[in-house]
Amino acid sequence: MNPSLASTPPRQACAECDVYRAAQLKKLGVNVETWDFVVALAGNPNTGKSTVFNALTGLRQHTGNWPGKTVARAEGGFEYRDQRYKLVDLPGTYSLLSTSLDEQIARDFLLFGRPDVCVVVADATRLERNLNLALQVLEITDRAVLCLNLIDEAGRRGITVDDRQLSRDLGVPVVPCAARQGQGLPELLAAVAEVADGRRLCRPHRLSQEPPALQSALRELVAQIESTYPDLPNARWVALRLLGGDEHVAQALRSGELAELYTRTQPPAASK
Amino acid sequence: MNTSPAHPAADRILQSARQLRERLSGDLHEQVVEAIYADAARLAGRSVASPGQGALPTWERAVDRFVTSRIWGFPIMLALFTLMFWLTISGANVPSGLLSDLFIGRIYPVLSEGAIRLGTPWWLKGVVVDGMYLATAWVVSVMLPPMAIFFPLFTLLEDLGYLPRVAFNLDLPFKKAGAHGKQAMSTMMGFGCNAAGVIATRIIDSPRERLIAILTNNFALCNGRWPTQFLMATLFVGSLVPAHLAGLASAGAVTAVAALGVLITFAVAWGLSRTVLKGQVSTFSLELPPYRPPQIWRTLYTSLIDRTLFVLWRAVVFALPAGAVIWISANLSVGGTSLAEHLIGWLDPVGVVLGLNGVILLAYIVAIPANEIVIPTVLMLTVLSARLSGVGEGAGVMFELESPASLKQVLETGGWTALTGINLMLFSLLHNPCSTTIYTIYKETGSVKWTAVATLLPVVLGFLITFLVALCWRGW
Amino acid sequence: MNGMADGLVIAGGMVLLALLCWPRHGLVGRWLAARRLARRVRREDAIKHILKREVNGAEATVDGLAGHLQMPTRQVLGLLEDLEHRGLISFEGGRLHLRSAGRDLALHLIRAHRLWESYLSEETGVAEVQWHRQAERKEHLLTPQEADALAARLGHPTLDPHGDVIPAPGQPVPGDVGLPLNAADVNQPLRITHVEDEPPAVYAQLTAQGIRPGMRGLLIEKLPHRLRFWVDGNEHVLAPLVAHNISVETITDCAPQDLLDEEYLSGLDQGQRGKVLGLSPACRGPERRRLLDLGFVPGTEVFAEMKSPGGDPTAYRVRGALIALRKEQAGLVRISSLRPATP
Known part of the structure; x- marks a missing residue:
């Protein structure tokens, strides 16, 4: 009856076991092929992410948003200019670095699910805090759109956000929205479509403030990864995860799964 | 997944990652988070212009101070929840009556007669119409209206941003019991429906505290058990005191049982967190989101679809077979007496020791699917086992009586005393969760062990407490 | 009647015998296994002690070993003979030396011990005072493969919660610093x-x-x-x-x-402002990561916005969000307060 409930993983018992991971990964592969583009929706809790999800999917599917947060991935679809999009609502998280289940779901989908576009919903009234997550997403994927939600609320509080400056700095489209009122959604859709079909190329901002010792270690490892896997768009992030001892990413590298992800299917930008 | 080193290049990379890691000092996670926040602050500084400290509307701060203040915090909370429960209980009466009139008063006779006219065998008609249909109709008409009122109200408070403040206000007592303040919300939800309450524990992101919330949710008296409480309080507690105090006494008794549930929640949480759950991970974090005007229509839609219909659907799925079982047990005869009577006979000694009786125990066994059908089942079984004539609709057919006086008369003929009434109230609080909730607990924990604990713990407590009460009552 | 009683006695005797002598699972079998384990634990503890003395530049003596293992000297001599017989140690010039097999075993024990302590501190809620005792038991039960899998799961930690280096497989263990x-x-x-x-x-x-x-x-x-x-x-x-x-x-x-001027977030009164200096080392595992992700990083300004009616938790405004922390958690955040407060 409720798809988001049916797919809820048993939370403590099985979240770590390999069968569960494998099942999750396989499932994604099958689903992705039935749509023209897959769009992931990421964001902090309480940023109106579910509102954006509902506004875009037109309530064709309810979000299964139980109090507080979306724990399971909710999926919905929409069509825009004759292209069909699958929208995947990721759990609302503050970060993607931790080992908690919802962060792992979000992280794995961005890496292994390879969405064509990732829309990061940010609260315009608390941009600095929300950029924390946005910057992490930009480390993983180079195809993103920042949805600057609650821009009306920010206006009421006298906060102005220079979205063009922010777009230049982040290297991805930034669209001010008030999803609740439906404001800015056409622009958001246009930006998503442009990034999805490769008309707009993103040059995402990459982090630069790490301590020098970490930076030099990263440089060394990134060089090695890039020479082995030239197609990998997120070598820096992979290097960071490997340094941090993320066994999941190490396993994907060892088995060749990571390399396959980015060589098997060419990004649409290259094929057109 | 192939774990053998099929990719020597990958192995080289992992090797150097290991070497580089050993050379790094300090916490990597910490350095990365600091770097990201530094970047975020720099980027935000370049594009955001804000009037500084005035960025927060003063009304929001004022409201926050008010709803969490030392003096007003708890009274506001109490008033809001009383209002919510009052709206639910009083608002549900009329639609409940209408539904029951429709399903049981109108459709049931039509179905019954239709089945006879079609020449359906009596046993098939009995199982399907008297058993399955009637049980389901009962569950739907009793369960749907209160949930359709309670869940949207609850969701509105949640969307407004008030519920996190409740968790904030109530965290201290929960912390002392080793639980999380957010459990206040899942417990509150449990007063509506335990299955929904168990799902609501998802907002608790600390594994230990979430497990505690799941295991103790059943101690929140769900709306399927309120009718039993009211009925027993009116019939048996109200009659213990002078007539003009009867209303007050019975209301007090129901409140006392609900409060006992909350007390047991804390006690069990305290015990669990210090014994079996000692080794589980525990963290605390609670964000108090800004207040947002709720989207009324959206809320109505999602809470109806997600919560109400979902819970109702599961209840119906479990009520159908239960109805069949009840009818069959009342009509299947072994050696001249029905199966139900045999079972009642076997259960009676145990029931009497607990200050209950065999009818109640059997009703709770067959009513595992839904607490709503306990009272009609008890009535039907009492009439059956006491061999009363002229009351009820026949063996295996659930019914309710309009007047409390005649109801009490039927029960007293069945051997009920004030002790039976009071212990039924206690047992209704302290028994296994309904099958919908048990299934939900299994889905949420993914563990047979914890599901078993959640199921058996309340039953054991129930037996213990009713036994002690019976002991005191009889000694006194 | 008599025949039946005899039968019962015989059947009872057989059941009792089976209970006692069933291979591996019988009482005798279990007792023997426990004894074997106890002896192995004693051997391994001795090896570990010798290595620890060695890396700290001291010499292991029979008396020292007797004190450490709480055994009479006579028994220790027997133990050492056993160890030598197994090729784990050697006596050279009247001094105890670890042979390479013994050294490897001791290093594995130390690695397993420290990894298990890290695991307990990072991924469970087991109380800190219990870590050492549990790890003392677990180190003898983990195989090197299991230790490696544990290290991978924990993200290959280099330091255990006591600040000691966790030796990588085949790496020597450094002596205590400081x-x-x-x-x-x-x-x-x-x-x-x-x-x-x-x-x-x-x-x-x-x-x-x-x-x-x-x-x-x-x-x-x-x-x-x-x-x-x-x-x-x-x-x-x-x-x-x-x-x-x-x-x-x-x-x-x-x-x-x-x-001496250092302060903690828990000391910040309602309406006061502070700047985060860092998190205390006592804040570990998921707790630490959560606080960092919520924005409690050095340099962040924190404002104590309101207290719950019971006085705990307190809600802090951090980078635009209102986050409630319990008193013990706030006691883990080092701050310097920014007085006078501007509400």
Whole structure:
């Protein structure tokens, strides 16, 4: 009856076991092929992410948003200019670095699910805090759109956000929205479509403030990864995860799964 | 997944990652988070212009101070929840009556007669119409209206941003019991429906505290058990005191049982967190989101679809077979007496020791699917086992009586005393969760062990407490 | 009648015999297995002791070993003979030496012990005083493969919760760093490098006082019978014997006054403002990561917005969001307060 409930993983018992991971990964592969583009929706809790999800999917599917947060991935679809999009609502998280289940779901989908576009919903009234997550997403994927939600609320509080400056700095489209009122959604859709079909190329901002010792270690490892896997768009992030001892990413590298992800299917930008 | 080193290049990379890691000092996670926040602050500084400290509307701060203040915090909370429960209980009466009139008063006779006219065998008609249909109709008409009122109200408070403040206000007592303040919300939800309450524990992101919330949710008296409480309080507690105090006494008794549930929640949480759950991970974090005007229509839609219909659907799925079982047990005869009577006979000694009786125990066994059908089942079984004539609709057919006086008369003929009434109230609080909730607990924990604990713990407590009460009552 | 009684006795006897002698699962089998394990544990503890003495530049003696294992010297001699027989140690010139097999075994034990302590501290809620005791048992049960899998799962940690290096497979284990607190100078900024977890009673006392590796502090006063130790915002009075279990190193990047001025978020009153300096080393595992992700990173401004009616938790405004922390958590965030407050 409720798809988001049916797919809820048993939370403590099985979240770590390999069968569960494998099942999750396989499932994604099958689903992705039935749509023209897959769009992931990421964001902090309480940023109106579910509102954006509902506004875009037109309530064709309810979000299964139980109090507080979306724990399971909710999926919905929409069509825009004759292209069909699958929208995947990721759990609302503050970060993607931790080992908690919802962060792992979000992280794995961005890496292994390879969405064509990732829309990061940010609260315009608390941009600095929300950029924390946005910057992490930009480390993983180079195809993103920042949805600057609650821009009306920010206006009421006298906060102005220079979205063009922010777009230049982040290297991805930034669209001010008030999803609740439906404001800015056409622009958001246009930006998503442009990034999805490769008309707009993103040059995402990459982090630069790490301590020098970490930076030099990263440089060394990134060089090695890039020479082995030239197609990998997120070598820096992979290097960071490997340094941090993320066994999941190490396993994907060892088995060749990571390399396959980015060589098997060419990004649409290259094929057109 | 192939774990053998099929990719020597990958192995080289992992090797150097290991070497580089050993050379790094300090916490990597910490350095990365600091770097990201530094970047975020720099980027935000370049594009955001804000009037500084005035960025927060003063009304929001004022409201926050008010709803969490030392003096007003708890009274506001109490008033809001009383209002919510009052709206639910009083608002549900009329639609409940209408539904029951429709399903049981109108459709049931039509179905019954239709089945006879079609020449359906009596046993098939009995199982399907008297058993399955009637049980389901009962569950739907009793369960749907209160949930359709309670869940949207609850969701509105949640969307407004008030519920996190409740968790904030109530965290201290929960912390002392080793639980999380957010459990206040899942417990509150449990007063509506335990299955929904168990799902609501998802907002608790600390594994230990979430497990505690799941295991103790059943101690929140769900709306399927309120009718039993009211009925027993009116019939048996109200009659213990002078007539003009009867209303007050019975209301007090129901409140006392609900409060006992909350007390047991804390006690069990305290015990669990210090014994079996000692080794589980525990963290605390609670964000108090800004207040947002709720989207009324959206809320109505999602809470109806997600919560109400979902819970109702599961209840119906479990009520159908239960109805069949009840009818069959009342009509299947072994050696001249029905199966139900045999079972009642076997259960009676145990029931009497607990200050209950065999009818109640059997009703709770067959009513595992839904607490709503306990009272009609008890009535039907009492009439059956006491061999009363002229009351009820026949063996295996659930019914309710309009007047409390005649109801009490039927029960007293069945051997009920004030002790039976009071212990039924206690047992209704302290028994296994309904099958919908048990299934939900299994889905949420993914563990047979914890599901078993959640199921058996309340039953054991129930037996213990009713036994002690019976002991005191009889000694006194 | 008689025949039946005889039958019962015989059947009972057979059941009893099976219970006792069933291979592996019978009482005798279990008892033998437990004895074997106990002997192995004693051997392995001896090997570990010898290695620990060695890396700290001391020599393991029979008497020292007897004291450590709490065994009569005569039994220790038998044990050492056994170890030599197994090719784990050798006597050369009357001194105990580890052979390579013994060294490998001892290194694995230390690695397994420290990994298990890391696991307990990172991924479970087991109380800190229990870590050492549980790891002491577990180190004998983990195989090297299991230890590697555990290391991978934990993200290959390099330090255990006591601040000790977790040796990588095949790597030597470094000796303890730093000097005992008793040897430090008064008023010299220090960093705790190690808190010795033996004897357990002393370790439990230090843990209860909240003294952990990574914390910074200084000696306020040093008297023959007691030391006044200022660490992470609190003063502790320690007996010299207890202080000996704390190893410290001197630090130069801060002045004594900075350490004495340190404050904690829990001390911030409603309506006051502070700036985060960092998280205390006592804040570990998921708790630490969560606080960091919520924005409690150095340099962040924090405003104590409101207290719950019971006085705990307190809601702090951090980077635009209102986050409630419990008192114990706020006590893990080092801050410098920004007074006077501007509400």
